[in-house]
Amino acid sequence: MRNSVRLGRILGIEIGLDYSWFIIFALVTWSLAAHYFPMNYRWPPSTYWAVGVITSLLFFVSVLAHELGHSVVAIRRGIPVKAITFFIFGGMAQISKEPERPHDEFLIAIAGPAVSVALGLLFQALYLGAPSPAQPTAALAFIGWFLENAASGSYQQIALRQQLMGVRAREIMMTDCPHVPRSLTLHQLVYEYILKGPRRCFPVVEDGRVLGIITLHHVKEIPQERWAMTTVGQAMTPLEQTKKVRPDQDLFEVLEFMTAEDVNQVPVVDDGRLLGMVSRDRVLAFLATRAELGV
Numbered sequence: 001m002r003n004s005v006r007l008g009r010i011l012g013i014e015i016g017l018d019y020s021w022f023i024i025f026a027l028v029t030w031s032l033a034a035h036y037f038p039m040n041y042r043w044p045p046s047t048y049w050a051v052g053v054i055t056s057l058l059f060f061v062s063v064l065a066h067e068l069g070h071s072v073v074a075i076r077r078g079i080p081v082k083a084i085t086f087f088i089f090g091g092m093a094q095i096s097k098e099p100e101r102p103h104d105e106f107l108i109a110i111a112g113p114a115v116s117v118a119l120g121l122l123f124q125a126l127y128l129g130a131p132s133p134a135q136p137t138a139a140l141a142f143i144g145w146f147l148e149n150a151a152s153g154s155y156q157q158i159a160l161r162q163q164l165m166g167v168r169a170r171e172i173m174m175t176d177c178p179h180v181p182r183s184l185t186l187h188q189l190v191y192e193y194i195l196k197g198p199r200r201c202f203p204v205v206e207d208g209r210v211l212g213i214i215t216l217h218h219v220k221e222i223p224q225e226r227w228a229m230t231t232v233g234q235a236m237t238p239l240e241q242t243k244k245v246r247p248d249q250d251l252f253e254v255l256e257f258m259t260a261e262d263v264n265q266v267p268v269v270d271d272g273r274l275l276g277m278v279s280r281d282r283v284l285a286f287l288a289t290r291a292e293l294g295v
Helices: 021-040 045-076 102-128 138-164 186-192 216-220 224-229 251-261 280-293
Strands: 004-010 013-018 081-087 090-095 201-206 209-215 265-270 273-279
Touching (some): 013 021, 045 090, 045 102, 138 251, 138 280, 201 273, 209 216, 251 265, 251 273
Parallel strands (some): 013 081
Antiparallel strands (some): 004 013, 201 209, 265 273
């Protein structure tokens, strides 16, 4: 939701528009107003654009109804829904956790397409009941394409869960993260650690005890001219305030957790001991390797 326009809340769910969504809004409006309507109707130019905007808004309402279908069923099954965000290729409901029972997962997954089918029947009834029915419009085609992309998001999430099922955080965590002292300056951290390797996150250790975590994000928050006078200890997040996961935690849950908290890596902690780190790129590399091997 950080890169989106917040529209408000429906049923306690925050609704947001990713900036990329405005691309499809402009494309659909322009396609209809500048091409389809002038070829099929004799309206004033202002009417072409007005109807084009209304049609684009109907796309939004249709996808919103689709995602609310998923969300309402999830909430009734005791699964919180934090937000719904609309992107260029559809919408996505941010469900805070996965259903524990297959029956609940099926009902949540089928709710969105069921709403889309109901909308399709409604639009078809309106079309057949119109006084002067026109030929099938490019706008039904656009709605179908738009909703198909929205529905495919649910399928992709299920497929991702299947790929990560049974894999635990300990199995892919990085255990060779370089430790840094809290007295190290950010200037030293950047030029002696970050720029010399692929790591973007470092445990801050003193006398064998992990004090916190420092990441590239922490460094970027400090103006460069202050790097030489700012220590790692001043910029880090203390371990007790760090978002962390357990070593036996399901990898799909870990990925959901990172998405919900908008972080790129999380420490794996057991009984207060730092065992390693799990990062998004580590998860992606695992999925790519698995796909390449066909397992």
